[in-house]
Amino acid sequence: MLRDLFTNVKKQQAIMPNAKSKSDVPEGIMTKCPECKHVEPTKELGKLLKVCPKCDFHFKMTAQERIDSLMDEGTFVSMDDHLATENPLEFPAYTAKVKKDAEKTGLNEAVLTGTGKIDGNEVAIAIMDAHFRMGSMGSVVGEKITRAVEKATELGIPMLIFSASGGARMQEGVLSLMQMAKTSVALNRHSEKGLLYISIMTYPTTGGVSASFASVGDINLAEPKALIGFAGRRVIEQTVREKLPEDFQTAEFLLAHGQLDAVVHRVDLQDMLSRIIRLHTKGEAAQ
Amino acid sequence: MKKTMSFEEPIIKLREKIQELKEFTETNEVDLSEEIRNLNDRLIKLENDIYGNMETWERVQVARHPERPTTYDYIGELFEDFIELHGDRAFGDDAAIVGGIGSFDGEPVTIIGHQRGKDTKENVKRTFGMPHPEGYRKALRLMKQAEKFGRPIICMIDTKGAYPGRAAEERGQSEAIARNLVEMASLTVPVISIVIGEGGSGGALALGVANRIYMLEHSTYSVISPEGAASILWKDSAYSKEAAEAMKITAPELLKMDIIDEIIPEVLGGGHRDPKQQAKNMRTVLTNALNELSKLDADGLVQDRYDKFRKIGVFSE
Numbered sequence: 041m042l043r044d045l046f047t048n049v050k051k052q053q054a055i056m057p058n059a060k061s062k063s064d065v066p067e068g069i070m071t072k073c074p075e076c077k078h079v080e081p082t083k084e085l086g087k088l089l090k091v092c093p094k095c096d097f098h099f100k101m102t103a104q105e106r107i108d109s110l111m112d113e114g115t116f117v118s119m120d121d122h123l124a125t126e127n128p129l130e131f132p133a134y135t136a137k138v139k140k141d142a143e144k145t146g147l148n149e150a151v152l153t154g155t156g157k158i159d160g161n162e163v164a165i166a167i168m169d170a171h172f173r174m175g176s177m178g179s180v181v182g183e184k185i186t187r188a189v190e191k192a193t194e195l196g197i198p199m200l201i202f203s204a205s206g207g208a209r210m211q212e213g214v215l216s217l218m219q220m221a222k223t224s225v226a227l228n229r230h231s232e233k234g235l236l237y238i239s240i241m242t243y244p245t246t247g248g249v250s251a252s253f254a255s256v257g258d259i260n261l262a263e264p265k266a267l268i269g270f271a272g273r274r275v276i277e278q279t280v281r282e283k284l285p286e287d288f289q290t291a292e293f294l295l296a297h298g299q300l301d302a303v304v305h306r307v308d309l310q311d312m313l314s315r316i317i318r319l320h321t322k323g324e325a326a327q
Numbered sequence: 328m329k330k331t332m333s334f335e336e337p338i339i340k341l342r343e344k345i346q347e348l349k350e351f352t353e354t355n356e357v358d359l360s361e362e363i364r365n366l367n368d369r370l371i372k373l374e375n376d377i378y379g380n381m382e383t384w385e386r387v388q389v390a391r392h393p394e395r396p397t398t399y400d401y402i403g404e405l406f407e408d409f410i411e412l413h414g415d416r417a418f419g420d421d422a423a424i425v426g427g428i429g430s431f432d433g434e435p436v437t438i439i440g441h442q443r444g445k446d447t448k449e450n451v452k453r454t455f456g457m458p459h460p461e462g463y464r465k466a467l468r469l470m471k472q473a474e475k476f477g478r479p480i481i482c483m484i485d486t487k488g489a490y491p492g493r494a495a496e497e498r499g500q501s502e503a504i505a506r507n508l509v510e511m512a513s514l515t516v517p518v519i520s521i522v523i524g525e526g527g528s529g530g531a532l533a534l535g536v537a538n539r540i541y542m543l544e545h546s547t548y549s550v551i552s553p554e555g556a557a558s559i560l561w562k563d564s565a566y567s568k569e570a571a572e573a574m575k576i577t578a579p580e581l582l583k584m585d586i587i588d589e590i591i592p593e594v595l596g597g598g599h600r601d602p603k604q605q606a607k608n609m610r611t612v613l614t615n616a617l618n619e620l621s622k623l624d625a626d627g628l629v630q631d632r633y634d635k636f637r638k639i640g641v642f643s644e
Binding site for chain 1: 489490491492493495496497498499500501502504505506508509510512513528529532533535536548549550551555556559560573574575576581584586632633636637639640641642643644
């Protein structure tokens with residue numbers, strides 16, 4: 041009892057570090073690499089395509105940053121920015137969450153779609169943004185991707201999809217699940233016309249997105265260390281009760297198991313895409 | 328003795344009471360036929376009340392009932408000359424998906440379905456009806472074979488989901504499911520899918536890109552298991568019931584959302600109470616669907632499937 045009194049006094053005297061001194065990196069100006077702890081000015085990191093100069097860690101990109109890093113300047117024209125998410129299951133707090141992420145990202149949903157040029161090659165493109173509801177796929181994401189694929193089919197041009205998604209969006213229930221089928225039937229039509237589809241998997245590509253359009257590119261690429269998989273690591277560990285390797289479900293792991301054509305460093309990505317597209321263009325390939 | 332689900336206890340108790348009275352009259356010289364008749368009337372009313380108004384979680388229990396008829400049971404009732412065909416020709420034979428050829432009213436068809444076990448030993452063999460990639464690849468092989476020979480494809484969906492495991496990931500679980508979605512889109516033969524139990528996530532959808540989708544009255548179809556949703560939304564799988572209700576996973580709800588074509592009525596209390604009758608209910612629907620789809624040519628079937636999935640989604644412009 042007496043001892044308790046003393047310890048209480050001690051606790052009261054302890055000085056808690058305030059939130060500011062905890063973080064040694066000023067918010068916004070500098071960015072710390074979560075992998076090697078290297079600190080780089082955020083502006084410089086942007087010039088490096090958000091790849092850590094010390095350890096090659098690929099930071100998440102916003103959809104707009106992806107456009108800026110890949111597409112010929114001024115060529116990108118976005119599509120379907122007017123589509124708006126509803127709350128078909130009347131899921132509690134869903135509308136507010138979507139609205140908040142729309143304000144945060146400036147996007148109407150978790151994917152940005154449109155047409156534009158990469159190194160002079162006309163493509164249709166869909167870029168998922170993991171900053172919006174973890175890039176999860178509900179009705180609008182499914183619809184936007186489907187319309188972009190249909191546009192590519194109509195124009196007879198390649199389709200590129202950058203995946204960054206935790207999977208199907210729970211709050212739209214089975215409607216989300218069916219977006220996997222919707223995007224797939226559209227991709228099938230694109231494919232039947234002999235057109236090229238390149239899937240680029242970025243951190244993270246999991247669940248229903250991994251188990252639909254992301255895995256069926258004519259060419260499947262991924263960024264280094266990207267998390268790619270169907271079931272979550274925790275779920276698997278609970279089910280099979282076995283220790284999973286450190287690199288489980290990384291891009292490199294998938295490459296080793298025959299699930300990818302190549303793992304491509306972000307700095308090389310534009311050139312790689314351009315070469316692939318040119319090699320699928322008959323007659324003009326030599327130019 | 329069938330496994331009792333908690334919500335049907337009043338029915339079971341009343342049934343036991345009637346049985347007791349019957350036995351009593353057999354061994355004693357008293358006439359209780361009036362009482363028995365009254366209780367029987369009450370039983371019928373009670374069954375209609377309870378079984379006729381099942382809530383979401385009660386349906387989930389029926390869909391998961393250990394004695395609920397499986398793909399094999401329905402194959403036995405609905406098809407003649409069934410021959411099971413095994414293997415994906417690449418890795419192995421997954422017992423969580425079964426398939427083969429048989430005839431339906433004299434016409435050759437291909438049948439493919441998830442296969443649960445009915446006891447622990449069989450469930451271990453069939454990984455509880457949760458397929459590995461080779462299961463989906465076997466299914467696709469059989470679909471392509473059906474297409475070559477112009478046979479309609481009938482799929483039965485009954486899985487908690489694709490198997491979550493290391494080997495499944497290494498062999499490309501995502502790709503196997505995704506490939507089926509894309510390839511099923513272009514099949515030039517009729518495809519009919521019936522959810523007979525649980526339709527869990529992508530692992531179910533991989534047999535579900537069909538011209539007609541039906542659900543047995545008490546089956547469920549969902550983007551994630553109620554337990555999975557509860558542990559994400561409430562950080563506690565004890566809220567599975569709430570999650571199941573919130574996600575709208577029952578046959579009437581899916582019909583309302585225009586995702587399925589029709590509900591196949593179940594025997595009162597669930598298909599397990601009379602599998603033969605349940606199969607008859609399915610036969611009627613299958614016959615109609617095959618007749619309707621036989622009017623479409625190859626392009627028409629592909630177009631029909633495209634239109635069906637193309638329109639799914641709720642949003643505003």
